[in-house]
Amino acid sequence: MSAGRENLLRRHLANPFFVLELPLDASREQLERQGAKLLALLAAQVAEASTYPTPLGRKERTDEMVRAALAELRDPDRRLAHEWWARGLA
Amino acid sequence: MHAGIDLGTTNSALAVFDGAVVTVVPNALGEQLTPSVARLDARGNATIGRRAYRFLETDPANTRAEFKRLMGTGERISFEASGKSFLPEELSSLVLASLLDDAKTALGYAPRTAVISTPALFELPQNHATMQAGRLAGLEEIALIQEPIASAIAAGWRADDAEGLWLVYDLGGGTLDVSLLETKDGWLRVVDHWGDNFLGGKDFDNAVVDWALDRLRAGQDLGGMSRDNPASRRPLAKLKAACEQAKIELSRTLRTTISCAEMYTDAAGDPVDVDLEIRRSELDGLIAPLIERSLQVCRVLLDKTRVSPEAVERVVFVGGPTLTPAVRERVGGLFGGRVAEGVDPMTLVARGAALYAATAGLDARPVAVSAPAPPTGLAVRIEHPAVTADLEPFVVGKFLPAAGETVPARVTIEREGGGFTSPETAVSPEGSFALQVLLERHRQCRFVLKAVAGDGSPVALRTSSFSIVHGVSVADPPLSRSVGVALSDDTVHVYFEKGTPLPARRTAIHQTIQSLRPGDGEDVLLVPVVQGEYKRAHLNRLIGSLRIDGKGLKQSLPAATRVEVTLHLDRSGQLQARADLPSAGLSFEDVVHVLVPTASPEVLEREMQSATDRLVDLRRRSFRGALPAVVHRLAGADALLAEARAGLAPARGGDTDAAQRLHRLLLDLNGTLDAAEDEIRWPELEARADDRLAVWISWVSSLGTAGEQKLCDQAVQAIHNARERRDAAELERQLATVSALFDAAYSRHPEAPVWIFEAYESHLTEAIDVPKAQALLDQGRSLRRQGNLEALRTINRQLRALFPGTLEERRKSFGSGVS
Numbered sequence: 001m002s003a004g005r006e007n008l009l010r011r012h013l014a015n016p017f018f019v020l021e022l023p024l025d026a027s028r029e030q031l032e033r034q035g036a037k038l039l040a041l042l043a044a045q046v047a048e049a050s051t052y053p054t055p056l057g058r059k060e061r062t063d064e065m066v067r068a069a070l071a072e073l074r075d076p077d078r079r080l081a082h083e084w085w086a087r088g089l090a
Numbered sequence: 091m092h093a094g095i096d097l098g099t100t101n102s103a104l105a106v107f108d109g110a111v112v113t114v115v116p117n118a119l120g121e122q123l124t125p126s127v128a129r130l131d132a133r134g135n136a137t138i139g140r141r142a143y144r145f146l147e148t149d150p151a152n153t154r155a156e157f158k159r160l161m162g163t164g165e166r167i168s169f170e171a172s173g174k175s176f177l178p179e180e181l182s183s184l185v186l187a188s189l190l191d192d193a194k195t196a197l198g199y200a201p202r203t204a205v206i207s208t209p210a211l212f213e214l215p216q217n218h219a220t221m222q223a224g225r226l227a228g229l230e231e232i233a234l235i236q237e238p239i240a241s242a243i244a245a246g247w248r249a250d251d252a253e254g255l256w257l258v259y260d261l262g263g264g265t266l267d268v269s270l271l272e273t274k275d276g277w278l279r280v281v282d283h284w285g286d287n288f289l290g291g292k293d294f295d296n297a298v299v300d301w302a303l304d305r306l307r308a309g310q311d312l313g314g315m316s317r318d319n320p321a322s323r324r325p326l327a328k329l330k331a332a333c334e335q336a337k338i339e340l341s342r343t344l345r346t347t348i349s350c351a352e353m354y355t356d357a358a359g360d361p362v363d364v365d366l367e368i369r370r371s372e373l374d375g376l377i378a379p380l381i382e383r384s385l386q387v388c389r390v391l392l393d394k395t396r397v398s399p400e401a402v403e404r405v406v407f408v409g410g411p412t413l414t415p416a417v418r419e420r421v422g423g424l425f426g427g428r429v430a431e432g433v434d435p436m437t438l439v440a441r442g443a444a445l446y447a448a449t450a451g452l453d454a455r456p457v458a459v460s461a462p463a464p465p466t467g468l469a470v471r472i473e474h475p476a477v478t479a480d481l482e483p484f485v486v487g488k489f490l491p492a493a494g495e496t497v498p499a500r501v502t503i504e505r506e507g508g509g510f511t512s513p514e515t516a517v518s519p520e521g522s523f524a525l526q527v528l529l530e531r532h533r534q535c536r537f538v539l540k541a542v543a544g545d546g547s548p549v550a551l552r553t554s555s556f557s558i559v560h561g562v563s564v565a566d567p568p569l570s571r572s573v574g575v576a577l578s579d580d581t582v583h584v585y586f587e588k589g590t591p592l593p594a595r596r597t598a599i600h601q602t603i604q605s606l607r608p609g610d611g612e613d614v615l616l617v618p619v620v621q622g623e624y625k626r627a628h629l630n631r632l633i634g635s636l637r638i639d640g641k642g643l644k645q646s647l648p649a650a651t652r653v654e655v656t657l658h659l660d661r662s663g664q665l666q667a668r669a670d671l672p673s674a675g676l677s678f679e680d681v682v683h684v685l686v687p688t689a690s691p692e693v694l695e696r697e698m699q700s701a702t703d704r705l706v707d708l709r710r711r712s713f714r715g716a717l718p719a720v721v722h723r724l725a726g727a728d729a730l731l732a733e734a735r736a737g738l739a740p741a742r743g744g745d746t747d748a749a750q751r752l753h754r755l756l757l758d759l760n761g762t763l764d765a766a767e768d769e770i771r772w773p774e775l776e777a778r779a780d781d782r783l784a785v786w787i788s789w790v791s792s793l794g795t796a797g798e799q800k801l802c803d804q805a806v807q808a809i810h811n812a813r814e815r816r817d818a819a820e821l822e823r824q825l826a827t828v829s830a831l832f833d834a835a836y837s838r839h840p841e842a843p844v845w846i847f848e849a850y851e852s853h854l855t856e857a858i859d860v861p862k863a864q865a866l867l868d869q870g871r872s873l874r875r876q877g878n879l880e881a882l883r884t885i886n887r888q889l890r891a892l893f894p895g896t897l898e899e900r901r902k903s904f905g906s907g908v909s
Contacts, residue, residue, distance in 0.1 A: 012801070032277060032563070033480055037524060040473035040486035046522040064595045067566050071591040074279050084804060 013054045016069030016079075017086040019061060021052055024083050028074075035070040039063055093201035093454040094240070094443025095189060097182060097208070097220065099158040099263030099290065100410065102126050103440040104189040104204075106197065107448055109534045109559055112244070112441045117192045122437055124189060128181045129153040130169035138188040150327035156292065157181045159264045161223075162215035163750060179219040183226035190227060201454035203231040205447040207439045209265040210236040210283045210570050213621055214633040217663040233450045234662035236570065237262070238269035239280055240442030241408045245433050246273050246562050254403035255281070256430075257391075259421055260439075261384065261411040264290040268387050270395055270402075276479025278562050282589070283570070284391040288751035289383060291337075291411035297376040298333040299326065302348055302366055310362075315354065316739075325354040329364070336368055341413050345369045374416040381420050383729075388424060404430045408438050449477045449564050450661070467550035468495055472539060474527075474556055479563035482526045485556075487539065489521040497521040498541035498549040506536040506555075517541075529560040566591030569663065575655060576618040576627035578603045578906045580899035585657045588623065592663060597656040600908040601649075603891045603900075604858065608643035615639075615907030617655055617669055624761055625822070628902040631757070635904070636667045638678045647674055649859075650891030653908055691742045694749065697756050698734055701763065705731060708766050715770060723766045730759040768818045775818060779809065779825055786832035793835035802831050843882040844874060850889045857892040858900075866892070 017024060020034050041049035042063045051058040073079045092107045101123040105114045114122045119140055129142035130152055137145075145153040151170035157178040160167070168175040186206075194200040208220050217234055224232040238258040246256070253273055260267040269283035303316065315322045332350040339346040348368055352361035392399060405425045411417060412435050422429045447454065469490040475483055489497040501523050503512040510528040517523050529535050536557045541549040568591055574584040575598070585596045600617075607613050615638040622630030636655070640647070654670040669678045705727050712720035734755045740748035768775070783806070790802045805827040812820035836842055847870050850863070857863035870885040891909065900906060 028274065028277070029480075033482075033484065036475055036478070036480065037484040037486065040475075040484055041522075041524065043473045044471050044486045044488040044522060046486065046488060046518075047520055062595065064593055067591045068594060071566065071568065071589065074277075075281075075589075081808075 012085060013056060013059055014065060014069075015054075015086045016072045016082050018054050018059075019052055019065050019069040020073070022073075024086060026073075031070065031073050035066055038066045042066065091197065091201075091454045092444050092447035092452060093193065093204040094235075094440050094445070094447050095186065095204050095206045096237070096240070096437070096440035096443060097158065097186065097206050097223070098126055098439075099156055099265070099292070100126060101263075101436070102185050102189060103437050104193055104201075105437065105440040105444040106193065106201075106454070107441075107444040109448065109557065112444050114437045114440060115189070115193045115196045117188070118195070124185065124192070125155070126158060126182075126185050127153060127155045128157070128176075128184050130172045130174060132171035134172040134174055136184055138184050147328045147331045150324055154181060156264060159288075160750070161219040162213070162217075177219075179223040180226060182220070182223035186223055186227035186229070190229070199456050200228065202229070202456055203447070203452040203454050204229050205233045205235050205240075205443040205450060205452060207237045207240045207443045208234050209260075209262070209287065210238050210267040210269060210285055212236075212287075213571065213631055214573075214663055214665055218665075221662055221664060231452060232662065233447070233452060235443050235446045236267070236269075236280075236283075237408070237439050238267045238271070238283055239278075239564065240439045240446060241406055242269065242271045242273075242278060242280075242442065243445045243562055243564055244438045244442035245406045245430055246271075246278055255397060255401055256404055256406060257388070257402045257425065258406045258408060259384075259388070259412065260408035261417065262290050262409045263292050263411075264288070266290060266384050266387060268384075268391050270391055270397060273562070276562055278564050280568050280589075281397075282391060282395045284387050284394065286383065286387055287754055289380065289387075291409070293380050294337055294377045294411060294414070295330055295334045297380065298337055298348070298368070298373065299330050301368075301372070301376050302329060302333060302364075305366055306364065310356070316743075328353050332364070337373060337414070338410075340368070340370045340373050341415060343370070370415070373414075377414070377416060381417055384417075385420065385424060386726075388421065399425050402428065404428045406430045406433060406438070407435050409435055445477070445561070446564060448559065449475075451476050467552040468498070468541070469552045470539065470541075470554075472553065472556050474558055475563070476557075477559045477561045477563065478529070479561065481529050481531065481560060483529070483558065484524055485527050485537070485539075486524045487522065489517065489541075491521065496543075499544040501525070501539060501541045503527050504538050504540065506538060527558070529558060532560055534559045566593075566661070568592070569594070569659065571621045571631075572623055573619065573621050573633070573657065573659065573665070575600065575657075575908065576620045576630070576632070576903045576906045578900045578903060578909050580627045580903040581625060582620060582627045582630065586659060593658070593660045595656065595658040597654055600653045600655055601887075601891055602638075602647065602651045602653055603649055603907055603909050605649050605862075606638065606640045606643060606647040608640050608645055608647075613640045616905050617653070617667070617908055618904035618906050619657065619665060619667060620904070622757075624764065625819070626764070626902075627904065627906070629757060629760055629764070632904050634665050634667065636669050636678060638669055638671070638907070642676050643674055647671065648888060648891075649862075650887045655908070691738065691749065694741060694752050694756065695738060698731070698738070698752075701734075701756060701759050702731060704760075704763050708763060708770065711770055712766070717770060720766050720769045723762065723769065727759055727762045727766065730755055730762060734759060769816075772816060772818065775821065776813065779813075779821060782825065783809070783828065786828050789835040790828070790831050793838045794831060798831050798834060802828055805831070840879070843879045843886055846886045847874065847882055847889075850886065850893065853893065857889075859892055863889060863892045 022034055038049055050061055052061045072082055094105050096103045103114055103123050105112055116122055117124045124139040125143040127142040129137040129145050142153055146155060154167050157167055160178040166175040166177060190200045206220055206224055208217055220234060221232055238260050241258045241260055242256060256271045258269045265287050266289040267283060267285040270281040272279050272281050328350050332348045336346050336348045348366040350364040353364045354362055356362050402425050405422060470487050472487045474485040491497055497517055500514045500516055502514045503525050512525045512527060515523050515525050527537055534557055536555060539554045541551055543549055568589045569586050572584050572588045573586045574582040577583055583598055586594050602615055606615055617636035618632055619634040620627055620630040621633045624630050651673055656668045658666040709724050734752055737748050737752040741752050790798055805824045808824045809821060812824060851867055854863055866885055866889050870882055873882045
């Protein structure tokens, strides 16, 4: 796989909805609570929080990914784009 | 207890937050603000703050201020009498140590940890220097927060009616930060920010100094006294202090006098006193262009975020210069006079930093106080937010049993003082649990975790109580400028876009563009890390470089070797980078941190001339093409150029701050010219997009997978939207996506290796190593004759690395060794 293609795939599998395991219609409150919960689970090193499901199998989840996903979905414009991509990949 | 420090250009302050109340710690003189001024006597003894400030006029050679403006430059600041010199961060550390000392007097102990504020547009070298200052001052743990976020936290703290969009206008001594923030249900988010790293109250002072010099010159012979003459430093320091004082007085009165006793000596050697009357209307006229420039920063921010001034609920003023009536009037006027009342612009940042320290979990107390000797019992790690807007946050825990101990069966959490007990929850076999607790609005709540064994008997816990404050939740601090790796073709692979929350980590795959000999420390491949928004790598700021050398190699590393580069930015924007070479089993982590570069006045002058020529050319083309939008954009370039010209004289006079400012202005100017160029070329860009898309889409349709075709459809839709908005950056981004999908589809065609090989054959002379390319082509021809297409693919990969962009592009791109 070419470097460019690999980088692209990597980005799409880190879609915030996958990382946070949230439905596309999640409310802002759900988003913040789920994010905070995942960060706490990761900080406590709870095994179940360390991976997340994607269309290509489970991928590793880190606190940085959760923080990045939260920031992406807090921005209404960027959230729309991620909803779009998540629908396409689901 | 949590500590926050506003390390300002002019003044600094320290505030503490005890979980309920924020207090600004007074210094030994009982003042909330400590001037960021350092003085060194002949014996090398340092004086900081107000006492040092008093010597600014009379002994400028041994008294220094405004060193924050030089943070990260590596510029040494000398003190004549002692013969010593210091880096800006070393002087800042003296200011910090003075504040920590004051805190020790007030609290009984010096804070062990603190949050320090920095301007939002500080770049990584400047943040790095600030962290260094904190460490030198004795802080064990430090987090940085951007000043506008700190202001917003302080202004929005416990304000029930603070919903909606806020604009924080933070005009400090040397920098302007304008931030748009949104609070919704107690969640505070930075929508975006913009600013000017070189616009502040000191520019107001300089405008008054220039006015005063003109007035003085009209009446008497000042000799060679001017801002670009290093010999004028002493009298000008006196005049500047008098002008600053007059400016402050004009905030309260309509006229005042700039009084400067014995400012200079006349031709006969007699001292001359200066007394100049100045009216507020004159000051308003002098600073009007500067205020206009700041309003332009506000407009750019609103434009970028597509927010109208009417949609902004309130404006928060931060910083001493915002006490100037003309600033309040004109900036407030832009937003219909909706100015937040009851906030102290001078201490807001320090207060916000202290509140943020609680969010970041930085306890300032000494270890013995914050963590008393642990009692016996089962160890448990409890994770919870320190401050949250969520009234029902999750608390997560994990038991850590020692040998012979077992995890409890169930847990429950009770709020101290009653009123809430969580349902009993089973502990997982792994020993973890997650429970929601109920907070009281705007209060600090203390909770106790209780655990029971399978038979219902209580289990003693080593740690069982914790506190959560209900308040404003702050999203992670966003990165102020994008960070990426400069590639050999003078483009940037962006790792973190502007706005990415910190901390952040990302890995991407690159290829080396030249071979590396084993054991050779001289042979080095650079992976330059840059910060900025420009597509062309060289227009961005180089902030660090990862060096890959041949020392650890057992055999030669061929060109086109896969390199996995990981960049990590911590919460305070500190950069760590690692390059992994899987094929050689080597990792490189030796990041050379780069200082904010200084350029000589001669180089800056040449750059300015080149930008001027470019501006003239673009203006001619925009008129010829009848493109009003470009003409309008170029008016902005004119203003930047005029400002750059004004900065050249002080830069020539040895003012390193002015040289820095000029350097940044020229980068911004080139960025503006690039944008104008993009607009002129828009029709060309669209036509090129049409040509390419038609071909790419047909390839993806016939040879792409179902998933790739779906992605392609979505990117095409995004391209359509970008064209409607005439968004060149987005158009190019989406084209890159389709291009990557095309690459994948194209490579599946059985003949693709031959076609690619033929393309390299016809461009042999453009290779960076022609003999090596020739040898590879010879091998490839033989493989083509044999029909060995898989091996030909390998040759193509090696050839690709020999065509990484032109030598000129590579040179400009900080000598990047990766593509």
